[in-house]
Every structure is written in C-alpha cells, then in structure tokens.
Amino acid sequence: MALHPIDHFAAGHRLRPIELLPWALAVGYFFLPNANLPLGTEILIWALFALSLDLVLGYTGIVSLGHAAFFGIGAYAAGLAARWLGWTEPISALLFAGLVAGAAGIVSGMIVLRTHGLTLLMLTMAVAVMLKEIANKLGWLTGGADGLQGIVIDPVLGLYRFDMFGRTSYVYALVVLFLAWIVARRIVHSPFGRGLVGIRENATRMSAIGSPVMRRMVTVYAISAALAGVAGALLAQSTRYVTLNVLSLEYSGDVLIMLVLGGMGRLYGAFAGATVFLVLRDELSKISPAYWGFGIGLLLVATVLFARGGLLGLVDIALARIRGKRS
Amino acid sequence: MKSMIRLAAAAALAFVLAPAASAETVKVGVITTMSGPFASLGQQMDQAIKLYMKLHAKDVEPHKIEIVLRDDTGPAPDVAKRLAQELITRDRVHMLSGVVFTPNAHAIAPLATEAKMPLVIMNAGTSVTTTLSPYFARVSFTLWQSSYPMGQWAQQAGIKSVFTAVTDYGPGHDAEAAFIKGFTEAGGKIAGSVRMPVANPDFVPFIQRAKDANPEAVFTFVPAGRQATAFMKTFAERGMREAGIRLIGPGDITTDEELPSMGDVPLGVVTVHHYSAAHDSPTNKAFQAAWKQEYGANAVPGFMAVGAWDGMHAISHVIKQLNGKIDGDKAMALLKGWKHESPRGPIMIDPDTRDIVQNEYIRRVEKLGNANANIEIGVIPAVKDPWKVFNPPK
Numbered sequence: 001m002a003l004h005p006i007d008h009f010a011a012g013h014r015l016r017p018i019e020l021l022p023w024a025l026a027v028g029y030f031f032l033p034n035a036n037l038p039l040g041t042e043i044l045i046w047a048l049f050a051l052s053l054d055l056v057l058g059y060t061g062i063v064s065l066g067h068a069a070f071f072g073i074g075a076y077a078a079g080l081a082a083r084w085l086g087w088t089e090p091i092s093a094l095l096f097a098g099l100v101a102g103a104a105g106i107v108s109g110m111i112v113l114r115t116h117g118l119t120l121l122m123l124t125m126a127v128a129v130m131l132k133e134i135a136n137k138l139g140w141l142t143g144g145a146d147g148l149q150g151i152v153i154d155p156v157l158g159l160y161r162f163d164m165f166g167r168t169s170y171v172y173a174l175v176v177l178f179l180a181w182i183v184a185r186r187i188v189h190s191p192f193g194r195g196l197v198g199i200r201e202n203a204t205r206m207s208a209i210g211s212p213v214m215r216r217m218v219t220v221y222a223i224s225a226a227l228a229g230v231a232g233a234l235l236a237q238s239t240r241y242v243t244l245n246v247l248s249l250e251y252s253g254d255v256l257i258m259l260v261l262g263g264m265g266r267l268y269g270a271f272a273g274a275t276v277f278l279v280l281r282d283e284l285s286k287i288s289p290a291y292w293g294f295g296i297g298l299l300l301v302a303t304v305l306f307a308r309g310g311l312l313g314l315v316d317i318a319l320a321r322i323r324g325k326r327s
Numbered sequence: 328m329k330s331m332i333r334l335a336a337a338a339a340l341a342f343v344l345a346p347a348a349s350a351e352t353v354k355v356g357v358i359t360t361m362s363g364p365f366a367s368l369g370q371q372m373d374q375a376i377k378l379y380m381k382l383h384a385k386d387v388e389p390h391k392i393e394i395v396l397r398d399d400t401g402p403a404p405d406v407a408k409r410l411a412q413e414l415i416t417r418d419r420v421h422m423l424s425g426v427v428f429t430p431n432a433h434a435i436a437p438l439a440t441e442a443k444m445p446l447v448i449m450n451a452g453t454s455v456t457t458t459l460s461p462y463f464a465r466v467s468f469t470l471w472q473s474s475y476p477m478g479q480w481a482q483q484a485g486i487k488s489v490f491t492a493v494t495d496y497g498p499g500h501d502a503e504a505a506f507i508k509g510f511t512e513a514g515g516k517i518a519g520s521v522r523m524p525v526a527n528p529d530f531v532p533f534i535q536r537a538k539d540a541n542p543e544a545v546f547t548f549v550p551a552g553r554q555a556t557a558f559m560k561t562f563a564e565r566g567m568r569e570a571g572i573r574l575i576g577p578g579d580i581t582t583d584e585e586l587p588s589m590g591d592v593p594l595g596v597v598t599v600h601h602y603s604a605a606h607d608s609p610t611n612k613a614f615q616a617a618w619k620q621e622y623g624a625n626a627v628p629g630f631m632a633v634g635a636w637d638g639m640h641a642i643s644h645v646i647k648q649l650n651g652k653i654d655g656d657k658a659m660a661l662l663k664g665w666k667h668e669s670p671r672g673p674i675m676i677d678p679d680t681r682d683i684v685q686n687e688y689i690r691r692v693e694k695l696g697n698a699n700a701n702i703e704i705g706v707i708p709a710v711k712d713p714w715k716v717f718n719p720p721k
C-alpha cells in the first residue's frame with residue numbers, strides 16, 4: 001500500500017514515540033547516582049552543534065568545513081558580553097549570541113554560498129581560519145591564546161547557580177537543546193524544509209520550478225549559524241572560559257565526524273554521533289592517554305566503509321531486516 | 328551454638344584490634360598533555376611520575392599513592408577544566424597535579440578554590456598563575472625567574488642591542504617583558520619585538536624580520552620541545568650565525584631532552600634556566616642514573632621531568648605529614664616553606680607566594696663527550712619570582 005505524497009509528508013511530521021527516547025535517556029541520566037554530568041553537558045552542547053550542521057549539510061547538502069566559525073562567534077559573543085559589558089544574565093546572553101552568529105551566517109552565507117563543491121569547502125574553512133586569527137590578534141579583547149578569563153555568569157533564572165558538579169549546566173543545556181530540536185524538527189518537516197531537500201538533490205531543478213534557491217540556502221545557513229552560536233554560548237557559559245579552540249579547524253572537523261558517525265539528514269544522527277564520539281574519547285583516553293585518537297579514527301573508517309548512513313543508518317537496516325522477516 | 332558465640336566474639340575482637348592508624352589510599356589526579364603536538368612534554372612528566380612511584384612509593388607507607396592520569400590534549404583550557412571537574416567530583420581525588428600549559432592552570436583555578444583542592448603545578452610557568460587560587464603551589468619555575476636575569480647578563484656580556492621573538496601567549500609575554508626590563512634597566516637597547524603564534528608556527532618570516540633589524544642577539548622563547556628544535560633549525564638555515572647574530576633565551580629553547588635532535592646548531596647558545604641534565608651534584612647524578620636505568624642509556628630527563636619528580640616529592644611530603652588524611656588547607660600550610668634538595672639544586676616553596684624559589688644557572692651549549700650539553704658557567708642563588716617582587720599583592 002503506497003502512501004499518498006501528502007500522507008507521507010504528514011506521517012513524517014507526526015511525532016513518533018521512539019523520538020522521545022533520547023530525551024527520556026537524557027533526563028534519566030541526570031538522576032543516575034554516578035552520572036558524569038560535566039561530560040553529559042559537553043555531549044549536549046556538541047549534539048546541538050552537530051544538529052545545526054545537520055540542517056545545512058544533511059538536509060541542504062552544503063558541505064562546510066568551517067562551522068566552528070559560528071560556534072566560536074557565539075562563544076565569544078556570550079563570553080565577551082559577560083566579561084566586558086557585564087551582561088551576566090545567561091538566557092538573554094544566549095539569545096544575543098544566537099543573533100550575532102545568525103547575522104554572521106547571513107553575511108558569510110551571501111558570499112560563500114555563491115560557490116559550491118571544493119570552492120565552497122575551502123571558503124567555509126577560510127572564514128573560520130580568518131576569524132580565529134582575528135581573535136588571536138585582538139589579544140587585549142579576547143585574551144588571545146591564553147583564553148578569555150574572568151567570565152562571571154549569573155544563576156539561571158536567578159535561582160540555579162552553575163555548580164561544580166555540573167547539575168545546572170546539564171539541565172540548562174538539555175532544555176536549550178530540546179527547544180532547538182523542536183525548531184529544527186519544525187523546519188525540516190515544513191515546506192521550506194522539503195525545499196531544502198530538493199536543493200540537496202538537484203539545485204538546478206529547484207530553480208527551474210521557481211524555488212528561490214539562493215535565498216533558501218542563505219536562510220537555512222543563518223538559522224544553522226544561530227543554533228551553532230547558541231551551542232558555543234552554552235559552552236562559554238558552562239565552562240566560563242573561551243579559547244581560540246572554539247574557532248579551530250579541529251572543532252569544525254570534530255563536529256563533522258560526529259555527524260557522519262551518527263548519520264546525516266536525520267536530526268537524531270547528531271545526538272548519536274556526539275554521544276558515541278565523546279564517550280568513546282573519554283573512555284579511550286582513560287585507557288590510553290596517549291593513543292586514544294587511533295580508536296576514534298578506526299571507528300570513523302569503519303563507519304564510512306561499512307555504514308554509509310552512520311550508526312543510525314545501521315539501526316535502520318537492522319529494523320528493515322526484522323520487518324522483512326516478519327512479513 | 329557455643330561455637331557461634333565464640334566466632335562472633337572473635338570477629339568483634341578482630342574489629343576492635345584493627346590498627347588505629349589505618350592505611351589510606353591518596354588519589355592524585357594528574358592533568359597533563361599526552362597527545363597532539365606537545366605530547367612529548369606530558370610523556371616526560373608521566374615517565375618521571377612512574378619512576379618516582381617505582382622508587383619512592385614506599386616512602387609514604389603504610390599509605391598508598393594512586394595516580395589518575397588524564398590527557399588535556401595541549402593548550403585546551405576547556406578540556407582541562409572538565410577533566411579537573413571530573414577528577415574532583417567523580418574520581419574523588421585528594422590532590423591535583425601536572426599541568427603543562429598556563430591557560431589550563433588558569434581554567435582550573437576557580438575549581439581548585441571552590442573545592443579547596445591543592446594543586447601542585449609541575450610546569451605551567453606564568454608568574455600570575457599562583458595568584459589565581461590560594462590552593463596553587465608551584466614546583467617548576469616562572470619565565471621571569473630566567474628571563475629577567477638573562478637581560479642583566481646580556482648587557483654585562485657586552486651585547487648592546489637585542490631583538491625579541493616570543494610565542495604569543497602568557498609565558499611568552501612574561502619572557503618578553505622580563506627580558507626587556509632586565510636588559511633595558513641595565514642600559515641595553517631593544518632592536519625590535521615580534522610575537523609568534525602558538526599553534527604550528529612557521530618561523531621563517533619572524534627570523535627574517537629579526538635578521539633585517541640587525542641586532543647583536545636574538546632573545547627567544549618558544550614552548551619547550553619540538554617547537555624549540557624547529558626554531559633552532561630555522562635560525563641556522565637563515566644564516567643568522569653567519570650574519571653574526573647570537574641566540575639567547577630561557578632554557579626552554581635548549582632543553583636537555585631535545586638537544587640530541589638539534590645537532591650542532593645550538594653550540595654556543597647561552598641560556599638562563601633552573602635545570603641542566605649536566606648539573607654537577609650527587610642528587611642529580613643519582614636521578615640521571617635512575618632515569619637511564621629505567622628508560623635506556625640514551626634517555627635524558629629534562630626540566631619537565633625534574634618538575635614532575637619534585638612535585639611528587641612535595642605531594643608525598645604532604646601525605647606523610649598529614650598521615651594520609653588530606654585536607655586542603657592543612658596541605659597548603661605544609662607546602663608553604665617546603666624545602667627540598669632537588670636534582671636542580673636546593674629549592675623552596677615561598678611561604679608568601681606559594682611559588683618556587685631556586686637557583687638560576689647561566690649555561691652555554693658545549694660538547695660534553697660525544698653529546699652536547701648545557702654547561703653551567705654561572706649561578707644566581709635562590710631567585711624569587713621577580714614579577715611578584717615588582718608587583719606585590721595589593
């Protein structure tokens with residue numbers, strides 16, 4: 001029985017119970033007696049960052065090797081505002097960071113999105129490298145390679161202080177990620193989102209049927225940049241420290257690895273990828289502080305060779321097998 | 328029934344007679360750099376700690392030291408901070424130590440203060456660091472300790488103009504400021520200054536600029552390890568020596584463990600530093616011999632290893648004195664004024680600043696047998712961190 005296209009569309013939009021599983025796990029984890037909340041917070045932040053990349057890479061097919069540019073802009077916006085302007089209220093600072101990063105996304109998107117393929121890849125990278133160098137040169141403002149120190153952040157809602165155990169950070173990041181996920185989910189299931197998938201599959205055809213390709217690309221690029229900026233601001237607020245790393249090629253690469261690992265173009269790939277990558281890094285570096293990178297590399301090679309859809313792609317294949325056997 | 332009672336009585340008796348001074352296991356969290364471009368630094372630290380544990384773990388008996396080592400991947404304060412958070416809240420360590428990079432130490436400072444967690448700094452050498460938390464104590468060095476006397480020495484050695492080239496982060500800024508102060512106070516002239524990026528720098532343009540300024544000497548600081556070797560090689564390739572320009576700096580640029588990979592390029596380079604593997608003392612000879620026995624005849628422990636070695640001595644001093652029950656404030660009280668005969672010479676932790684007081688040596692790279700070594704040609708005894716002398720706490 002084939003679904004009517006409209007029904008198919010609606011079916012994707014409807015919330016399936018399984019989609020609540022990651023949230024149940026994340027909330028449940030908080031109450032575990034031995035929960036590693038600092039690591040949990042880091043995972044939530046990177047999941048948000050990877051989710052933002054999924055919008056441009058997974059759904060629209062824009063390959064970016066410089067997404068840390070927006071992560072870093074967000075982190076520095078929140079950090080500098082707290083450090084120099086006394087803007088210590090966290091939630092409004094988070095929105096401010098998102099807006100700044102989003103604006104940067106519009107400006108750089110209008111320039112770099114005119115190109116595609118390798119040129120686009122290089123340009124996204126160049127933007128991040130340039131920003132990093134600027135942040136390095138403005139040592140009096142950003143602290144340069146020593147990092148931006150002395151950030152003070154007020155308690156969230158005036159009630160919850162950022163504690164040493166990372167409880168506040170974890171819940172705060174979880175709520176922000178949840179809201180961002182609702183936004184992202186709404187976007188990809190909207191007609192606008194379907195248009196993005198169309199651009200990914202065949203941009204020429206999309207413009208032939210009258211879709212404003214460039215405008216849509218810039219729009220989603222800006223939304224993605226804003227979400228990445230919020231993720232960066234979360235990192236700045238939870239660690240109360242910003243370093244040049246947030247603009248580094250490594251961060252751009254790590255987030256890409258997470259997304260590829262988890263599975264692109266499926267929203268939840270970001271969650272799975274960030275969790276697996278960071279947990280693995282943490283565990284491996286406990287076993288071997290010097291050679292943990294090898295394990296991560298091996299997993300990535302295996303994923304790319306044997307599981308093109310990422311880890312969640314594997315789950316899909318497994319489910320399809322089970323269903324196939326049943327019928 | 329009777330036997331049951333007897334058994335219970337025996338169990339109760341055993342409980343009562345259990346030794347009052349129970350053996351404690353003191354967990355020490357070590358945050359250092361084990362991967363990435365700076366991995367060699369953390370490895371020296373790790374090796375020194377392992378050697379210490381092998382030879383001296385018995386010193387703290389009946390107590391035990393358990394080392395929990397974590398990799399901070401390089402100058403990455405966010406990672407260091409999370410690791411410290413984990414070590415304190417999850418692994419429940421009693422003390423922290425390690426820390427190669429200044430920014431990492433700075434990120435940990437608020438945590439150490441909040442948790443009253445003593446941190447024995449084994450390397451990170453920016454002067455301001457120890458002022459950031461009352462629970463920081465340093466057994467390594469500060470850049471001011473070596474670079475300020477270096478400036479005075481350069482003037483006395485008849486060098487009239489110097490170009491400075493330092494890495495653009497905390498310790499580099501310190502080295503630059505300290506040298507310029509020491510040198511210009513004594514009447515020297517600065518021909519120019521550049522700062523070089525921390526990550527993967529290409530030294531050619533900077534050395535070319537130094538050459539164009541035509542000074543009598545170049546003063547440089549780069550992070551010890553591979554970068555220093557790269558700088559040294561570029562310095563030779565650019566024909567600086569042929570142009571009659573000398574190279575001077577803190578000992579980070581001619582560390583003992585990197586000298587073998589530098590070839591004959593650094594011959595004649597004069598540095599000021601607190602430790603040379605060639606330092607002539609029984610303590611150092613024993614340390615060097617133990618190291619070679621453990622890691623092979625060609626292995627050379629440098630100042631990174633000595634910092635970690637002395638750090639472990641400081642930690643076990645605290646454990647012994649507190650009988651295995653670590654309390655942050657008591658531990659800091661014991662570290663203040665702690666004196667020790669180190670492979671580098673006599674050292675002390677300044678009771679006022681919790682920073683290291685030690686001899687600084689003027690050394691020249693010379694042939695010693697088949698290998699090159701930092702040969703000490705002068706000593707400045709018991710140097711306190713000059714920056715703290717010039718900037719007393721308000």
